[in-house]
Amino acid sequence: xxxxxxxxxxxxxxxxxxxxxxxxxxxxxxxxxxxxxxxxxxxxxxxxxxxxxxxxxxxxxxxxxxxxxxxxxxxxxxxxxxxxxxxxxxxxxxxxxxxxxxxxxxxxxxxxxxxxxxxxxxxxxxxxxxxxxxxxxxxxxxxxxxxxxxxxxxxxxxxxxxxxxxxxxxxxxxxxxxxxxxxxxxxxxxxxxxxxxxxxxxxxxxxxxxxxxxxxxxxxxxxxxxxxxxxxxxxxxxxxxxxxxxxxxxxxxxxxxxxxxxxxxxxxxxxxxxxxxxxxxxxxxxxxxxxxxxxxxxxxxxxxxxxxxxxxxxxxxxxxxxxxxxxxxxxxxxxxxxxxxxxxxxxxxxxxxxxxxxxxxxxxxxxxxxxxxxxxxxxxxxxxxxxxxxxx
Amino acid sequence: xxxxxxxxxxxxxxxxxxxxxxxxxxxxxxxxxxxxxxxxxxxxxxxxxxxxxxxxxxxxxxxxxxxxxxxxxxxxxxxxxxxxxxxxxxxxxxxxxxxxxxxxxxxxxxxxxxxxxxxxxxxxxxxxxxxxxxxxxxxxxxxxxxxxxxxxxxxxxxxxxxxxxxxxxxxxxxxxxxxxxxxxxxxxxxxxxxxxxxxxxxxxxxxxxxxxxxxxxxxxxxxxxxxxxxxxxxxxxxxxxxxxxxxxxxxxxxxxxxxxxxxxxxxxxxxxxxxxxxxxxxxxxxxxxxxxxxxxxxxxxxxxxxxxxxxxxxxxxxxxxxxxxxxxxxxxxxxxxxxxxxxxxxxxxxxxxxxxxxxxxxxxxxxxxxxxxxxxxxxxxxx
Numbered sequence: 162x163x164x165x166x167x168x169x170x171x172x173x174x175x176x177x178x179x180x181x182x183x184x185x186x187x188x189x190x191x192x193x194x195x196x197x198x199x200x201x202x203x204x205x206x207x208x209x210x211x212x213x214x215x216x217x218x219x220x221x222x223x224x225x226x227x228x229x230x231x232x233x234x235x236x237x238x239x240x241x242x243x244x245x246x247x248x249x250x251x252x253x254x255x256x257x258x259x260x261x262x263x264x265x266x267x268x269x270x271x272x273x274x275x276x277x278x279x280x281x282x283x284x285x286x287x288x289x290x291x292x293x294x295x296x297x298x299x300x301x302x303x304x305x306x307x308x309x310x311x312x313x314x315x316x317x318x319x320x321x322x323x324x325x326x327x328x329x330x331x332x333x334x335x336x337x338x339x340x341x342x343x344x345x346x347x348x349x350x351x352x353x354x355x356x357x358x359x360x361x362x363x364x365x366x367x368x369x370x371x372x373x374x375x376x377x378x379x380x381x382x383x384x385x386x387x388x389x390x391x392x393x394x395x396x397x398x399x400x401x402x403x404x405x406x407x408x409x410x411x412x413x414x415x416x417x418x419x420x421x422x423x424x425x426x427x428x429x430x431x432x433x434x435x436x437x438x439x440x441x442x443x444x445x446x447x448x449x450x451x452x453x454x455x456x457x458x459x460x461x462x463x464x465x466x467x468x469x470x471x472x473x474x475x476x477x478x479x480x481x482x483x484x485x486x487x488x489x490x491x492x493x494x495x496x497x498x499x500x501x502x503x504x505x506x507x508x509x510x511x512x513x514x515x516x517x518x519x520x521x522x523x524x525x526x527x528x529x530x531x532x533x534x535x536x537x538x539x540x541x542x543x544x545x546x547x548x549x550x551x552x553x
Numbered sequence: 554x555x556x557x558x559x560x561x562x563x564x565x566x567x568x569x570x571x572x573x574x575x576x577x578x579x580x581x582x583x584x585x586x587x588x589x590x591x592x593x594x595x596x597x598x599x600x601x602x603x604x605x606x607x608x609x610x611x612x613x614x615x616x617x618x619x620x621x622x623x624x625x626x627x628x629x630x631x632x633x634x635x636x637x638x639x640x641x642x643x644x645x646x647x648x649x650x651x652x653x654x655x656x657x658x659x660x661x662x663x664x665x666x667x668x669x670x671x672x673x674x675x676x677x678x679x680x681x682x683x684x685x686x687x688x689x690x691x692x693x694x695x696x697x698x699x700x701x702x703x704x705x706x707x708x709x710x711x712x713x714x715x716x717x718x719x720x721x722x723x724x725x726x727x728x729x730x731x732x733x734x735x736x737x738x739x740x741x742x743x744x745x746x747x748x749x750x751x752x753x754x755x756x757x758x759x760x761x762x763x764x765x766x767x768x769x770x771x772x773x774x775x776x777x778x779x780x781x782x783x784x785x786x787x788x789x790x791x792x793x794x795x796x797x798x799x800x801x802x803x804x805x806x807x808x809x810x811x812x813x814x815x816x817x818x819x820x821x822x823x824x825x826x827x828x829x830x831x832x833x834x835x836x837x838x839x840x841x842x843x844x845x846x847x848x849x850x851x852x853x854x855x856x857x858x859x860x861x862x863x864x865x866x867x868x869x870x871x872x873x874x875x876x877x878x879x880x881x882x883x884x885x886x887x888x889x890x891x892x893x894x895x896x897x898x899x900x901x902x903x904x905x906x907x908x909x910x911x912x913x914x915x916x917x918x919x920x921x922x923x924x925x926x927x928x929x930x931x932x933x934x935x936x
Contacts, residue, residue: 180847188855198877199862250730251899269722272715276724283729285869286737290684293727297691300723307722321666328663328701331694332670333687335677336644343868346680362854366847455763456574458850459756463582465858466749467589473647475867476741477682479603480596485589499647506678509645 162386164393170382171394175367180454185363185399189406192355193414200343201418208291209237210257211246218266224277224303228259233295250282257281257292269307287343337421337506348420349506350474350498352410353436357494358461360403361444364395365457368448375543376452388536392529396441403440407433411505423508432500432514435521439493442528449536464492472498496520557780561787564774565761569791572764578757579795583750587803590745597738599685601629605640605649608633612660618671618697622653627689641674650676651686663701681737739811741866743897744890746803748861751831751886754796755853758835761792763846771934778932782924789832793825800824808897815896819903823892823910830885830916837919840926860884888912 175181212228214221229236237255240246246258260278262268268275279296283289305327313319338345371383383391411429415422424432451457471481471489478486489495500517503509511518569575604622608615623630632649634640640652654672656662662669673690677683699720706716765774765788775784801821838856839849863881865873873881881887888909895901903910 180845180851183848184851188851191855192859195859195880196862198880199865199868199873201874201877202872272718272722274718274721274724276726278726278728280728280730285867286681286684287867288869289729290688293688294684294691297688297725300725301695304721304723308719311719311722327668328698328705329659329669329671329694330698331691332672333690334672334674335683336674337676337678338680338683339677341677341680341683343680346678347862362851454847455760455767455850458847458854459578459582459760462752462756462854462858463586463749466745466861467586467593470590470593470745474679475681476593476737477599477602477650477679478647479601480593480599482592482595485592502678503645503647507645507647507676509642513642513646 162382162390164390167382167386167390168394168397170386171391172398174370175395175398178367178370181363181366184366184458185359185402188362189355189359190409192359193352193410196351196355197344197348197414197418200347206232206291207235208233208257208288208295209235209255210259210292211238211240211249211255212236213240213243213246213258213260215263216261216265220266220269221261224261224300227299227303228296231295231299233291234299250280256285256288257296259296272311287341344418345420345506346474348415348418349502350472351469352414353498353501354465354469354472354494356403356406356410357436357440357492357497358465360399360440361447361461362457364399364441364444365447365451365461366454367395368445369451369457370454372449372451372539373453375540384540388533388540392445392532395445396438399444400437400441403437404433407437422505424504428504428511429501431511432504432518435518435525436493436497436500438525439497439521439528442525442532443493446528446532446535449532449539468492468494471495474498474502490520491524493521493524496524554780554783557783558787558790561774561784562790565788566791568761568764575757575760575764578753578760579792579799583753583799586749586753587746590749591742591806594738594742594745597736598626599682600626602627602651602682602686603631603649604628604651604653605632605634605643606630607635607637607640607652607654609657610655610659614660614663614701615655618655618693619653621693621697622690625689625693627685644674644676647676650679650682651690653690666705739807743807743811743893744864744866745861746807747800747886747890747893748864750796750800750803751827751860751884752854752857753799754792754828754831755835755838755857756850757796758789758792758832759839759846759849759853761788762836762839763849766844767846771931775931775935778928778935781928781931782920785836785920785923785927789829789836792832793828796828797821797825800828804893811897813897815898815900816902819901819906820893820896822903823889823906823913826910826913826917827885827889830913833917833920833923834885836923836927840923840930844930857884860886863887864890882912885913885916 210228212225214225225236228234238246238249240249243258243260246255249255250258258280262275262277265275277300279293281289281292308327335341374381375383411422447457447460451460468489470476471485472495473481496517500514503514504511569579606619608619619630622628632640632643634643637652637654640649640654643649644652652674654674656669656671659669659671671694675683675686702720703716706719707713710716710719765771774788775781801824804817804820804824834856835853838852842849842852862868863877863884864887865881870878870881892906892909895906
């Protein structure tokens with residue numbers, strides 16, 4: 162059997178299988194639109210809060226005004242008591258409560274350091290962090306201007322007062338994803354996972370189907386064609402489809418959802434190559450192990466959430482148990498996410514991702530080798546007669 | 554009628570017993586995935602996040618600031634570099650999440666009251682980590698800066714009390730509601746486990762019904778086209794029981810560690826309806842896709858896999874757009890999760906939860922087209 166006829170047979174079997182086509186083409190495109198949907202507003206801003214102003218002075222008004230002026234906070238309600246505010250917090254109308262105590266202005270004047278209470282719903286880290294950031298910033302600014310005013314009272318010249326109100330300042334620079342956009346946070350990593358999972362499912366269904374056909378003693382090229390030809394055909398067909406998907410995801414989708422892409426195309430594709438090969442290798446290997454068409458989807462689907470959370474982009478990798486992290490390094494998506502984020506999101510040089518790059522190549526080589534031996538073994542066991550034909 | 558139900562029930566129970574695949578699907582597999590998730594989030598809080606420091610001052614003050622940073626549970630100064638460029642490389646390879654740069658002559662400038670700047674560069678690509686580091690660094694810097702100011706003020710005023718108050722004219726007291734420990738373990742795990750659970754319900758139901766059709770056992774199972782609905786319910790029941798047990802298991806696990814103010818009866822009632830709803834959805838997918846096993850599995854996974862993102866746990870619901878909210882409503886698990894949260898937090902009565910129960914029950918209406926499609930198919934098969 163020649164290589165070209167094997168390729169033709171494999172391609173025919175792939176493209177006449179509705180389930181495979183739906184998964185590796187329909188599914189991939191559908192997911193690219195569905196997944197970003199929850200996050201399209203990108204960031205959590207203008208969080209509704211309630212202010213309880215027991216002081217009702219011009220100073221407290223000032224503070225409320227400056228709270229409302231921050232990007233993070235919207236003063237949606239002013240409640241008369243903490244109980245009322247708490248009620249609106251429980252009914253989810255507001256996410257935080259800020260209480261300005263009675264005699265606030267007077268205590269300030271007497272240098273008594275009155276305390277503003279901030280209470281926030283900490284269930285959502287985005288909300289909690291946002292409210293805290295906004296409130297702290299605006300209260301610190303107020304604090305600073307009071308210090309400056311106090312210094313001016315002591316006849317300190319304005320220029321000096323402005324500089325000396327605090328010992329030093331903290332200048333925080335957000336390096337990447339400057340606006341804390343959730344799309345930027347999730348998409349670049351989750352898209353790599355989607356590509357891997359759909360490719361694995363596609364190859365898994367295909368391989369499982371071939372094993373089923375062999376077991377049922379069906380006639381076909383798969384009994385006799387050289388394994389090397391069969392695997393290369395799969396690499397060509399699935400590989401070129403997913404190469405296009407890669408271009409679609411990293412090109413069109415990133416552009417569409419306004420995701421940063423710092424890497425140049427050449428470097429990105431150089432890195433994508435071993436990712437694609439490792440995933441193809443793993444998919445073909447899994448395909449040789451599955452006994453039917455229907456095992457692949459559940460098996461790979463169940464791994465999705467654990468993989469997403471052990472990849473280190475949502476939850477710090479330092480917190481993932483050592484053993485889970487170690488095992489996960491055998492799955493292409495884990496080193497791949499590391500590398501893609503570094504190149505495309507952080508603008509790293511290629512030599513910095515060389516570790517992930519090497520791991521992916523090693524995975525590719527090992528998975529293809531294992532797949533070869535497993536499939537040879539499987540075919541030998543079930544079709545000993547055909548094995549003789551193959552040698553001819 | 555009861556006989557038809559019983560027969561279908563025992564038929565499927567026996568088939569589960571005879572198939573290691575189906576047995577694993579309702580036992581080891583879901584438990585294993587639950588366990589993985591629990592293990593990943595076991596820590597609950599982010600600790601010892603690696604930080605890189607570029608200390609160009611190397612003074613007593615800069616060292617004490619760095620000491621204070623290292624003393625927090627969240628941050629760990631893992632690297633010390635001499636140039637910003639070297640430090641940034643660690644950020645770009647995710648070996649560290651923040652660079653702290655203390656400028657030259659830092660101590661001198663604070664003494665001269667020149668208000669020097671400490672620059673922090675954060676990797677905010679990882680939003681959770683970025684948020685945690687921002688607030689932690691702000692508060693460390695506030696305390697340390699206040700200490701310096703206090704000493705300065707003390708020199709000026711010679712009065713400790715006045716000195717203290719002049720450092721911070723406005724005090725701040727921060728309280729966090731609901732998730733008092735700022736622990737994400739409960740928060741994420743209590744939504745992730747139901748999200749995984751619903752994937753298993755749909756997939757397992759599809760495997761159950763799919764194998765009947767794949768191995769041409771329709772005749773054996775249905776025998777005739779009478780009581781199709783009853784027979785389907787009998788088929789569903791073993792899985793309903795299995796998934797109720799799994800659901801109760803993770804619920805008791807979660808709330809053995811966290812407060813639960815409501816009634817487990819209300820929650821389990823909602824869980825029962827959710828299980829049934831998902832099973833009916835699975836049968837609906839299967840019958841609409843012309844009883845094709847592999848194709849329904851793909852559709853079932855497209856439907857259930859992204860559910861977690863739509864639950865509004867990592868990203869709040871009220872910031873979602875119309876389509877996302879629509880897709881969210883199409884998932885019974887999002888209504889179930891609302892019952893779970895409100896029961897855990899406030900313990901409302903059944904009547905207060907009625908709208909959510911209604912939403913879940915609405916999915917069961919799909920049983921009508923399911924019966925119709927199955928009846929048509931079975932009649933055709935039997936002819």
